[in-house]
Amino acid sequence: MVAHSNLLHHAQGLAQGLMHGQAHGGNNNKNKSLSDFISDLWHADVNRFAAMRDFVIDIQDGKSMHQRHDAAAKPLFESVDKNKFMRVPTFANFYALLDNYVDETGIAEQVTAEEKLEEMKFIQAVVATDIAKAVFSYVNAKGWWRGSTAEWVLYLRKLWFTLYRRESMNDSSAFEHVFVGEIRNGQVIGFHNWVTIFLAERKKVLDYRGYIFPRRRHACQPSNDTHLLKLQFTYKGKLKPISTVLLGVSPEFELMLYTLVFLSGQDSVACVLDDTDVSVIVHRNKQRGTESIGSAYIDILE
Numbered sequence: 001m002v003a004h005s006n007l008l009h010h011a012q013g014l015a016q017g018l019m020h021g022q023a024h025g026g027n028n029n030k031n032k033s034l035s036d037f038i039s040d041l042w043h044a045d046v047n048r049f050a051a052m053r054d055f056v057i058d059i060q061d062g063k064s065m066h067q068r069h070d071a072a073a074k075p076l077f078e079s080v081d082k083n084k085f086m087r088v089p090t091f092a093n094f095y096a097l098l099d100n101y102v103d104e105t106g107i108a109e110q111v112t113a114e115e116k117l118e119e120m121k122f123i124q125a126v127v128a129t130d131i132a133k134a135v136f137s138y139v140n141a142k143g144w145w146r147g148s149t150a151e152w153v154l155y156l157r158k159l160w161f162t163l164y165r166r167e168s169m170n171d172s173s174a175f176e177h178v179f180v181g182e183i184r185n186g187q188v189i190g191f192h193n194w195v196t197i198f199l200a201e202r203k204k205v206l207d208y209r210g211y212i213f214p215r216r217r218h219a220c221q222p223s224n225d226t227h228l229l230k231l232q233f234t235y236k237g238k239l240k241p242i243s244t245v246l247l248g249v250s251p252e253f254e255l256m257l258y259t260l261v262f263l264s265g266q267d268s269v270a271c272v273l274d275d276t277d278v279s280v281i282v283h284r285n286k287q288r289g290t291e292s293i294g295s296a297y298i299d300i301l302e
Helices: 004-019 027-043 082-087 089-097 113-127 130-142 149-161 174-180 194-202 251-264
Strands: 055-057 077-080 182-184 187-189 206-212 228-235 238-246 268-273 276-287 290-300
Touching: 027 130, 027 251, 027 268, 077 194, 082 089, 089 113, 089 174, 089 194, 089 251, 113 130, 113 149, 113 251, 130 251, 149 174, 149 251, 149 290, 174 182, 174 251, 174 290, 187 228, 194 206, 194 238, 228 290, 238 290, 251 268, 251 276, 251 290
Parallel strands: 187 238
Antiparallel strands: 055 077, 182 187, 206 228, 228 238, 268 276, 276 290
C-alpha cells in the first residue's frame, strides 16, 4: 500500500513541476497524469474495508443485464465489520446522512438544521483524511480549483449537497443520487454506493439478483474477493438493471474520486482500480447558471 507521505509527495511534486514549467504536453499528458494519480489514491485508501476480512460477500450466479430472473437466492453481503465501520470517522458520519432523504424524485427535500450540521461534519471528516489533502494539493497544482482549506470545505459541501431539480424543484442533489439512490418513474437511478446497498439489504428493501456477466465471452468472471462488481438488484420492488459498485472503499475515496474527475473538466477518465481497467464517469448538471454533478459512477472496461 502506498504510504500517505508518498501520495502527498506525488501531489506536491506535481505542483513544483508546474511552477518550474516542467509539466508539458496536451490533453493526453493531462489524462495520463490524472489516471496515475487516481491509481495512487486507490492504493492509499487506508480506510478501505478488505474483502474476505472486513466484509464477506457471496456473488452467487451471473446473468446479462437484459435478463430479469433472480440469479441469487441469498443476499450479496454475508457480513460487514460494524465495529470498524463506526470507528472510522468518515464512515460514521456518512452513515448519519443516509436517513435524510426522500427516495422518490418529484418530492422536494426539506433540509433541517440538524441535517445541515451532519453534512458539514461529514465533509470536515473527509477533508481531514490524507486522501482529501492529496486531492486538494493536486487540483490546486493543476489550477482546476484555487482556494484555502476552509474554502475547500465550503466548496465540497456546495458541490455535493446543494439541492437541484431532477424532476421538480429541490428534489435531488449529487450526494443523494450517487450515494443514496432515487426512484424515478418506477425505476431506480443512482444508488452506486456499497454501504447503502448493504444497509438496504439488511432492511430487506433491496434484493440482489446476481452479478452481470462481462461483455466479452472469455473475460474473467468476478469472485468473492473482488472490490469491483457489476450487479443487478431491485430496491423497494423497482429494478436497477445494472450498477457498478466499488466494494469496501471509504467514503473519502469515492467522494474525492468523483470530485477530481468533475474538476478536471472531463466526462470520463480511464484508469486502473483493483488491477482492473475502468472508466470513471461524471455526468454534469447545469441549472441556474451553475454546473454540478448529476451522476457519477464506475464502468468496467471489457
